[in-house]
Amino acid sequence: MDGLERGDGVTRTIGWISTIAGWIAATMIVVAVAITCQMIFVRFVLNSSTVWQTEMVIYLVISATLVGLPYVQKLRGHVNVDLIPIALPPGPRRAMFYCTLSASTLIIAIMTFYGAEFWYTAWSRGWRSDTVWGVRLWIPYLSIPVGFGLLALQMISDVWAVAKGYDKPFGLPDKDPLAARAASAAEGGH
Amino acid sequence: ETLRLSHQWSTQDVRHKVAQMIADEVATAEVDLDIRIFPSQSLFKAREQYTPLSRGQLDMTVLPLSYAGGQRPEYNLTLMPGLVKNHDHAARLNESPFMEQIKATAAEDDVIVLVDGYLAGGFVGKDRCVTGPADMEGLQTRAAGKAFEQMLAGAGASIASMSSSEIYSAMQTGVLDAANTSSSSFVSYRIYEQAACYTPPGDYALWFMYQPLLMNKTTFDGLTDDQQTALLAAADKAEVFYLEEAKKEDADSRQVFADAGVEIKDMTAEEFEAWRALAQETSYTAFVEEVPGGQELLDKALAVE
Amino acid sequence: MDPLLLGGLVAIVTILVLFSGMSVAVGLLVVSAGFLIIFDGIRSLELMPEILFGKLDNFALLAIPMFIIMGASIASTRAGADLYEALERWLTRVPGGLVVSNLGACALFSAMSGSSPATCAAIGKMGIPEMRRRGYTDGVAAGSIAAGGTLGILIPPSVTMIVYGIATETSIGRLFLAGVIPGLLLVGLFMAWSIFATWKSGNLAVLTPTDYTWKQKFEVLPRVLPFLVIILGVLYAMYGGIATPSETAAVGALLCLVIAMVIYKLWSPAALWTVLRDSTRESVMILFIIAAAGVFSYMLSSLYVTQSIAEWISTLDVNRWVLMIAVNIFLLIAGFFLPPVAVILMAAPILLPIILAAEFDPIWFAVILTINMEIGLISPPVGLNLYVINGIAPEIPLKTILTGSLPYVGCMVLAILLLCLFPGLATWLPDAVMGSAV
Numbered sequence: 043m044d045g046l047e048r049g050d051g052v053t054r055t056i057g058w059i060s061t062i063a064g065w066i067a068a069t070m071i072v073v074a075v076a077i078t079c080q081m082i083f084v085r086f087v088l089n090s091s092t093v094w095q096t097e098m099v100i101y102l103v104i105s106a107t108l109v110g111l112p113y114v115q116k117l118r119g120h121v122n123v124d125l126i127p128i129a130l131p132p133g134p135r136r137a138m139f140y141c142t143l144s145a146s147t148l149i150i151a152i153m154t155f156y157g158a159e160f161w162y163t164a165w166s167r168g169w170r171s172d173t174v175w176g177v178r179l180w181i182p183y184l185s186i187p188v189g190f191g192l193l194a195l196q197m198i199s200d201v202w203a204v205a206k207g208y209d210k211p212f213g214l215p216d217k218d219p220l221a222a223r224a225a226s227a228a229e230g231g232h
Numbered sequence: 233e234t235l236r237l238s239h240q241w242s243t244q245d246v247r248h249k250v251a252q253m254i255a256d257e258v259a260t261a262e263v264d265l266d267i268r269i270f271p272s273q274s275l276f277k278a279r280e281q282y283t284p285l286s287r288g289q290l291d292m293t294v295l296p297l298s299y300a301g302g303q304r305p306e307y308n309l310t311l312m313p314g315l316v317k318n319h320d321h322a323a324r325l326n327e328s329p330f331m332e333q334i335k336a337t338a339a340e341d342d343v344i345v346l347v348d349g350y351l352a353g354g355f356v357g358k359d360r361c362v363t364g365p366a367d368m369e370g371l372q373t374r375a376a377g378k379a380f381e382q383m384l385a386g387a388g389a390s391i392a393s394m395s396s397s398e399i400y401s402a403m404q405t406g407v408l409d410a411a412n413t414s415s416s417s418f419v420s421y422r423i424y425e426q427a428a429c430y431t432p433p434g435d436y437a438l439w440f441m442y443q444p445l446l447m448n449k450t451t452f453d454g455l456t457d458d459q460q461t462a463l464l465a466a467a468d469k470a471e472v473f474y475l476e477e478a479k480k481e482d483a484d485s486r487q488v489f490a491d492a493g494v495e496i497k498d499m500t501a502e503e504f505e506a507w508r509a510l511a512q513e514t515s516y517t518a519f520v521e522e523v524p525g526g527q528e529l530l531d532k533a534l535a536v537e
Numbered sequence: 538m539d540p541l542l543l544g545g546l547v548a549i550v551t552i553l554v555l556f557s558g559m560s561v562a563v564g565l566l567v568v569s570a571g572f573l574i575i576f577d578g579i580r581s582l583e584l585m586p587e588i589l590f591g592k593l594d595n596f597a598l599l600a601i602p603m604f605i606i607m608g609a610s611i612a613s614t615r616a617g618a619d620l621y622e623a624l625e626r627w628l629t630r631v632p633g634g635l636v637v638s639n640l641g642a643c644a645l646f647s648a649m650s651g652s653s654p655a656t657c658a659a660i661g662k663m664g665i666p667e668m669r670r671r672g673y674t675d676g677v678a679a680g681s682i683a684a685g686g687t688l689g690i691l692i693p694p695s696v697t698m699i700v701y702g703i704a705t706e707t708s709i710g711r712l713f714l715a716g717v718i719p720g721l722l723l724v725g726l727f728m729a730w731s732i733f734a735t736w737k738s739g740n741l742a743v744l745t746p747t748d749y750t751w752k753q754k755f756e757v758l759p760r761v762l763p764f765l766v767i768i769l770g771v772l773y774a775m776y777g778g779i780a781t782p783s784e785t786a787a788v789g790a791l792l793c794l795v796i797a798m799v800i801y802k803l804w805s806p807a808a809l810w811t812v813l814r815d816s817t818r819e820s821v822m823i824l825f826i827i828a829a830a831g832v833f834s835y836m837l838s839s840l841y842v843t844q845s846i847a848e849w850i851s852t853l854d855v856n857r858w859v860l861m862i863a864v865n866i867f868l869l870i871a872g873f874f875l876p877p878v879a880v881i882l883m884a885a886p887i888l889l890p891i892i893l894a895a896e897f898d899p900i901w902f903a904v905i906l907t908i909n910m911e912i913g914l915i916s917p918p919v920g921l922n923l924y925v926i927n928g929i930a931p932e933i934p935l936k937t938i939l940t941g942s943l944p945y946v947g948c949m950v951l952a953i954l955l956l957c958l959f960p961g962l963a964t965w966l967p968d969a970v971m972g973s974a975v
């Protein structure tokens with residue numbers, strides 16, 4: 043169910059890195075829930091200041107989103123619309139898979155590069171948020187290069203898995219993908 | 233050639249009118265320069281305008297300079313309680329060595345100021361009036377700006393940080409008891425629908441925020457002489473308009489709140505001095521501790537008569 | 538380049554890329570990057586990470602993972618089945634009773650959440666599997682939740698109404714009230730269609746009423762109690778001045794997790810991890826699409842396409858109702874490609890003056906605009922609710938979700954027509970509560 047049944051050392055290792063990223067993301071979301079509840083308690087019951095909570099929660103949810111990207115990629119959780127691939131015969135479909143995934147990996151690599159540059163600027167210039175808490179912005183910004191970098195890694199691993207034959211392009215069977223899709227839908231619905 | 237100007241306000245706001253005025257004037261001058269305005273954060277979010285501006289990816293903006301206080305802590309002095317006494321004092325401050333130094337800092341980020349301008353603000357209370365520090369004790373408050381948060385916390389208020397778009401519903405449900413921001417924002421966010429009492433900027437006003445029209449320096453230097461002249465002429469005209477309107481905004485806000493049946497209570501001289509003493513201990517001290525050379529800059533600002 | 542032509546080009550490229558099998562969020566980034574490089578220069582890529590980060594830098598988005606945790610923790614226990622068992626026993630004689638109650642739940646959740654994807658995720662997580670199990674067609678199960686979820690931005694509180702209020706300087710309180718009756722009207726229309734579609738499908742499994750005794754009907758009631766606690770708790774936190782709408786979601790998430798653990802003995806780390814894993818997967822997927830759609834909006838705003846078309850409409854010299862039709866068509870098409878908040882930010886400041894000049898009420902127009910945006914949420918290629926449903930019910934093909942949602946789009950168009958005929962549907966309640974507009 044985790045998609046680890048087939049593969050080699052490379053795909054397994056990258057899969058594990060992505061899974062760990064997923065655990066971290068899940069933890070950050072839970073912590074965000076807890077801090078929000080703590081904030082409501084401090085403000086409503088204790089009637090005290092809540093200076094850092096809102097910011098902290100926002101940065102946790104953003105970081106969870108970015109760091110969670112590789113894990114969701116690994117679970118095939120990023121929604122896609124495969125109308126064109128389904129209509130194609132297996133050969134062109136494979137070509138299309140390499141095309142779309144290279145374009146995807148390229149844009150994510152670009153995001154990683156400029157994200158790292160943005161992070162470096164915030165770090166080297168000591169940027170802080172303009173609040174009383176004044177968090178050092180390089181800390182939340184770090185999630186941009188880390189999240190996108192790991193996502194690019196997982197995408198490369200997905201291309202590798204198709205090239206090595208561990209996986210099918212777009213996860214579609216060679217023969218009659220529509221019928222297979224309908225069958226799996228029927229199965230899911232009892 | 234087209235320049236892009238981004239800001240966060242609605243098209244009825246005075247700060248939009250200042251931008252629009254420059255765009256219109258430059259268009260009339262027929263120097264082949266077109267200024268395209270993106271209002272209401274429709275291009276960049278309010279606090280994300282300074283970085284693209286300094287990189288030359290945004291040409292112009294109308295921006296509360298303290299929004300960039302996290303990058304340039306000196307800017308925090310442009311929203312400091314009790315530093316500016318009234319609009320004429322603000323105008324003198326704009327011509328002072330203090331502002332010269334602020335502009336020198338901006339120039340390091342490749343940013344120049346085209347139009348100077350300060351806007352004033354006040355306080356609203358959900359159930360009662362907030363004029364002096366004693367009124368703040370125990371209230372849940374959202375303040376506009378770090379220095380104000382520090383001062384209000386010093387007065388015993390509890391600070392709830394939330395985005396400006398949540399003020400209205402937070403006051404409606406009672407999460408917030410009081411709020412402080414510019415008089416124009418009080419009007420445009422329609423806080424008068426939720427407030428019992430308003431303390432507008434009057435003879436004594438605590439809250440003045442420097443909100444200039446900024447431009448990327450490299451972009452400006454790249455314009456032809458004709459274009460620069462037209463832009464500077466438009467900026468001069470807009471600056472006069474901005475100052476007049478800033479004064480009018482305060483009177484208008486008083487009228488709008490009064491018409492909405494909200495009690496109006498002005499700040500007294502004693503209350504103003506009490507706030508200022510509190511600010512000295514809290515926000516000023518914090519600023520000096522945080523900013524290298526902060527004391528010197530603060531003294532320059534305080535030296536303006 | 539002519540804005541209409543440029544807009545058409547962006548539309549075609551976006552459709553091709555999004556249908557290519559590339560994930561939706563990454564596809565939006567690819568299209569945005571491509572047009573930015575061509576029209577703004579290669580250096581505009583530098584800004585993309587900051588813009589993406591900035592689009593997520595919003596406390597209101599926090600509600601999305603929170604509501605998903607609510608749905609996931611309930612769905613992983615017997616609680617969900619209990620609730621639907623109770624609904625089944627009480628509503629067995631109503632054709633489509635379960636759809637009706639799910640739509641009711643969507644309306645209720647809309648009153649707790651300001652966001653449509655959040656509403657959709659919370660109800661769909663439980664409701665879709667239950668409806669399918671009880672024999673409803675995939676189209677009705679998915680379509681009703683996708684459409685019901687859109688109510689999140691019409692029934693107060695609403696993120697889009699707040700944005701409209703700020704961008705156009707109209708009263709947010711008035712806007713909130715204006716959404717109530719049209720929201721209920723839409724719920725009614727959705728329910729009517731669901732009952733009709735279920736009855737017409739002739740599906741015996743759903744249509745044959747089972748005769749439950751009163752004892753059977755009452756014995757399930759105590760098991761519904763935990764839900765009442767959660768719903769009352771959340772509504773109390775929000776309308777009792779304890780928390781803002783976005784914060785309330787966290788209270789709901791915590792309540793649901795605690796109830797799942799205490800009452801339904803969801804103790805084992807493996808079971809808890811399943812809940813958290815599912816919630817994380819869905820939240821990350823949705824938030825990434827929202828962030829990427831934000832970058833896409835930046836690209837469109839920077840190209841000035843949306844604004845140019847809105848400006849062009851404002852120059853039309855036509856009868857006020859022809860103008861209203863033109864505005865509606867424009868909003869519909871913009872909604873196909875852009876999330877609601879982006880459309881409002883770009884178009885509302887340009888359209889509002891012509892709407893006022895044509896003597897339409899700005900509050901009434903906000904409701905018209907919101908319903909148009911709701912249609913956009915369930916229409917391709919950028920239909921957030923469609924992707925949310927696809928994410929939480931991957932076994933239903935997107936095509937089925939889409940065709941299932943179409944009749945509900947029809948209900949929304951009907952609602953727009955009714956609002957044009959009877960503007961009082963939107964303006965009566967705010968006038969009655971807050972006095973006539975000045």
Ligand code: NA
Nearest residue numbers: 647650689694
């Ligand atoms: Na809502």
Ligand code: NA
Nearest residue numbers: 873913916919
């Ligand atoms: Na859409």
